[in-house]
Amino acid sequence: MSLLDVKNLSVVYEPRGAEPTMAVKDASFRIEEGEFVGLVGESGSGKSTLGFALTRLAKPPARIAGGRILFDGTDVAALDSEQLRRQRHGGFAMVLQSGMNALNPVRTVGHHFADIFAAHGHVPRQRRRSRAVELLEKVELTGAVLDRYPGELSGGMRQRVSIALALSLEPRLMVFDEPTTALDVMVQHAVMRTIRELQEREGFTAVLISHDLGVVLESTARVMVMKDGVIVEDAPSREIFERPQHAYTRTLLGHYADPRAEVVELPGLPADGRRTAPAGGGRGRAAAQAAIVVEDVSRVYPGRRRGDTPVAAVREVSFRLEPGQSMALVGQSGSGKSTLAKLITGVEQPSSGTISFGDLRVDRLRRRKLHKLHADVQMVFQDPYAALNPLHTVEYALTRPVVNFTGRSGADARRRVLELLEIVGLTPVEQFAARLPHELSGGQRQRVVIARALAADPQVLIADEPVSMLDVSLRAGVLALLRDLREDFGVSLLYITHDLLSARMVTDRIMVLHEGRVVESGPTAQVLRFPEHDYTTRLLDSLPQPARRFAAAGSDGDAA
Amino acid sequence: MRYILRKFGLLLLTLWAAVTLNYALPRLMPGSPADAAVAKLSQNGPVAPSTRAAIEAQLGVPTGSWWHQYTQYLDNVVHLRFGVSYTFFPQSVSSMVGQALPWTLVMVGLVTVLAFVVGSLIGVAAAWRRGTWLDSLPTLSGAFLAAFPYFWTALLLVFFVGYVFGWFPTSGAYSADAVPNLSFGFVGDSLYHAVLPALTILITSLGGWILGMRNTMIGTIGEDYVTFAEANGLRGRTVALRYAARNALLPNLTGFGMALGGVVGGSLLVEQVFNYPGVGHLLYSAVTNHDYPLMQALFLMITVCVLVANFIVDVLYGVLDPRTRR
Incomplete structure (x- = not known):
């Protein structure tokens, strides 16, 4: 008998005052004891809804509309709330997305363990502390965190704590819902390794839900691919990797490439930087004329309280961004890349060193002069969902900078707005101009944000993780747009990211930042293919590499 | 610390x-x-x-340099010397305030704390059982009652409960023939007199606490840590109180601090309606009689109360929320 047997499961969302939508449609599958299964799909595919249904955590407006979930032979839906609560010990457990918020901010880690032990009574009182330490050691933490509050732990530590808490239930089935999504690349890599090792050692059955096919392929033995609520493919990982059957799986897989390869291509993004769309807009704009010159710049933040040591976010960084060049700034979170962006846009002043753009001394600009800088240097933000005012139409969002920076008005301004929409490929332009942000997809929003940055006719675009919030299938389009813009309008691009693959796709040069210092720089392809600094190598190693796994496993079957 | x-x-x-x-x-x-x-x-x-x-x-009219006047003033404030009341000559202002303050502090203060505690608990229950009668009944009636101007509620109570039914006294803090002391008889008598003004304040402020707590609680119920606590099989009551309500309480503390600060100054109308010998009542007579020394002392005291209430809430925050301690 399978541990988990799902038959024709359907989950419907019935929000008040809106049309119900089927989030999961007629899903059927079995999971055997000890299996490690991946569940992959993009946002809105229903994968998390399915995960919540499996662990009976689905809450209104989600409702199980049909089908059955048999866990170890018993129908999960038939359990009353007390039976359900009791079976959480030794039954199914769940680790949530963004472990950052999975812990109660006003209770210590020790209290979290004590609450669970008290709820199930499976650890005698005098053993509780030592048992908690044992569990923490399994996720590579020490007993020292027991007396800490969640706010005092890093994101990776918090996610490890929640894994340890789930483990304390001695579950037979663990569902991991995007366990590493909110974490930094290198931390992500380490946490995933811990999860894999735990699963092997403890032997629990596991379901790993993720939007990242690479992560899933690297860890699990079997993968289910979900699209629009339907499981479109269910096969062993190696099969999925080598012989994907469904067109959608092939699309997802197509967006994985090794940034270290000699030639890197993504769908819609050919390797040699050829144009991907006919030149849009047709406005021959003068190319960028001025370079951004950063010399010996440092930024030191004072400690949180008096007596704390000051934090140096950026240390003695120097570089030139030549007109029309595109440069990537990579590093993990906390490496100082976003601080550098703030310094270059004049939002903050450096503690020492100089930044100039043409004859403007950026580090000395005050409010009024900043306006002049921002006519030429514009920013594309990371989160397209937060970068647009939800109350204003696209047209309004674009008209403001057109009026403010180019001095156009009335019909002239409107013409320019429509032209901008055309440039970023949001057609029919009239329709998009009238929309509100919530009527747009994430990719479309990011295009609006890019259009807004272009509205000022800038010479330089600074893009801070412009695609990290987007589904893979939307990323290529936005990246292609950034690349084309450079060619069509000659804008220079400073591309800030932790994602080495996209850096490889859109930039010529790269700078690797670590703890505020530039540790390596050079032509992008060369640095990524033949990294010289140890830190660059580690960054590259933390990328999920399914290809390597399957190559290493050889032809004698899957790694379990 | x-x-x-x-x-x-x-x-x-x-x-x-x-x-x-x-x-x-x-x-x-x-x-x-x-x-x-x-x-x-x-x-x-x-x-x-x-x-x-x-x-x-x-x-x-004072003499001497401003510095001399100022230090003398500080000295007077520290020793609670606020001069002599114009209206109640020759009583000193501080003795007047001293007589009124306990009535207000005990009656209004206790009711404010009670309203906060009871209202928040009802709010927690309403949010936890969202969509059931336990939610709709208190939410609707709370909103309904909170919409009444409180002096009007007071008048209704005076008329029906006090006058028509005659269950409770409608005026004063104790019977006319009683002598203030700490005997059981007197305390009982003053509690009996406090019922109607206390009820007025309770009825009109309860709704706000219910709604406020319910709304923040619904927010925290959606937080990951509550879902995770459920996924870990904690008992319903633990999840509701230690996880959801504990966090939902924090933003409401600020409102509680403001209500506490308003205890002394904000009960003017209720005390007036019930002829209750508290600070509000005193303030009213000070204003109508142009009793400047009394007014000045009362205003200063109201300010001090607001500050002390804020301090209490700050300390509560420190105890309840580890994030503020840093």
């Missing part, structure tokens, strides 16, 4: 600023009370300088 000391230092600093403002503001105003009196007299003909001197002496 360091956190509490820091907050206490802040309290002392703001107290000093409030006292200083209270000293400076009236003195920054042009003219003096003596000028006003002289101006009035001069309508009937010229006023002799000796008359003016007499008026000044009577009013006690």
Whole structure:
């Protein structure tokens, strides 16, 4: 008998005052004891809804509309709330997305363990502390965190704590819902390794839900691919990797490439930087004329309280961004890349060193002069969902900078707005101009944000993780747009990211930042293919590499 | 501990600023009370300088440098010397305030705390059982009752419960023939008299706490840590109280602090309706009788109460939320 047997499961969302939508449609599958299964799909595919249904955590407006979930032979839906609560010990457990918020901010880690032990009574009182330490050691933490509050732990530590808490239930089935999504690349890599090792050692059955096919392929033995609520493919990982059957799986897989390869291509993004769309807009704009010159710049933040040591976010960084060049700034979170962006846009002043753009001394600009800088240097933000005012139409969002920076008005301004929409490929332009942000997809929003940055006719675009919030299938389009813009309008691009693959796709040069210092720089392809600094190598190693796994496993079957 | 000391230092600093403002503001105003009196007299003909001197002496116009006056003022404040009341001559202001304060502090203060505790608990229950009668009943009736102006609620209670049914006394803090002391008989008598004013405040403030707590609680119920606690099989009550309600409480504390601060100054109308001998009642008579020394002392006291309430809430935050301790 399978541990988990799902038959024709359907989950419907019935929000008040809106049309119900089927989030999961007629899903059927079995999971055997000890299996490690991946569940992959993009946002809105229903994968998390399915995960919540499996662990009976689905809450209104989600409702199980049909089908059955048999866990170890018993129908999960038939359990009353007390039976359900009791079976959480030794039954199914769940680790949530963004472990950052999975812990109660006003209770210590020790209290979290004590609450669970008290709820199930499976650890005698005098053993509780030592048992908690044992569990923490399994996720590579020490007993020292027991007396800490969640706010005092890093994101990776918090996610490890929640894994340890789930483990304390001695579950037979663990569902991991995007366990590493909110974490930094290198931390992500380490946490995933811990999860894999735990699963092997403890032997629990596991379901790993993720939007990242690479992560899933690297860890699990079997993968289910979900699209629009339907499981479109269910096969062993190696099969999925080598012989994907469904067109959608092939699309997802197509967006994985090794940034270290000699030639890197993504769908819609050919390797040699050829144009991907006919030149849009047709406005021959003068190319960028001025370079951004950063010399010996440092930024030191004072400690949180008096007596704390000051934090140096950026240390003695120097570089030139030549007109029309595109440069990537990579590093993990906390490496100082976003601080550098703030310094270059004049939002903050450096503690020492100089930044100039043409004859403007950026580090000395005050409010009024900043306006002049921002006519030429514009920013594309990371989160397209937060970068647009939800109350204003696209047209309004674009008209403001057109009026403010180019001095156009009335019909002239409107013409320019429509032209901008055309440039970023949001057609029919009239329709998009009238929309509100919530009527747009994430990719479309990011295009609006890019259009807004272009509205000022800038010479330089600074893009801070412009695609990290987007589904893979939307990323290529936005990246292609950034690349084309450079060619069509000659804008220079400073591309800030932790994602080495996209850096490889859109930039010529790269700078690797670590703890505020530039540790390596050079032509992008060369640095990524033949990294010289140890830190660059580690960054590259933390990328999920399914290809390597399957190559290493050889032809004698899957790694379990 | 360091956190509490820091907050206490802040309290002392703001107290000093409030006292200083209270000293400076009236003195920054042009003219003096003596000028006003002289101006009035001069309508009937010229006023002799000796008359003016007499008026000044009577009013006690201060002499000496401003520094001397200021230090003397501080000294008076510290020793609670606020002068003599105009209306209740020759009683001193501090003894008047001393008589009124306990009534207000105990009656209004206790009811405010009670309303917060009960209202928040009902709010927690309503949010936890969202969509059931346990939610809709208190939410609807809370909103309904909170919409009444509280003096109107007071009048309704006076008329029906006090006058028509005659269950509770409608005026005063104790029976006319009782002598204030701490015997059981007297405490019982004053509790009996406090029922209607207390009920008025409870009815009108409860709704706000219910709604406020319910709404923040619904927010925290959606948080990952609540879902995770459920996924870990914690008992419903643990999840509701220690996880959801504990966090939902935090934003409501600020409102509680403001309500506590308003205890002394904000009960004017209720005390007036019930003829309750508290601070509000006293303030009202001070204002109507142009009793400046009394008013000044009362205003200062209201300020002090707000500051002390804020301090209490700051300390509560420190105890309840580890994130503020840093």
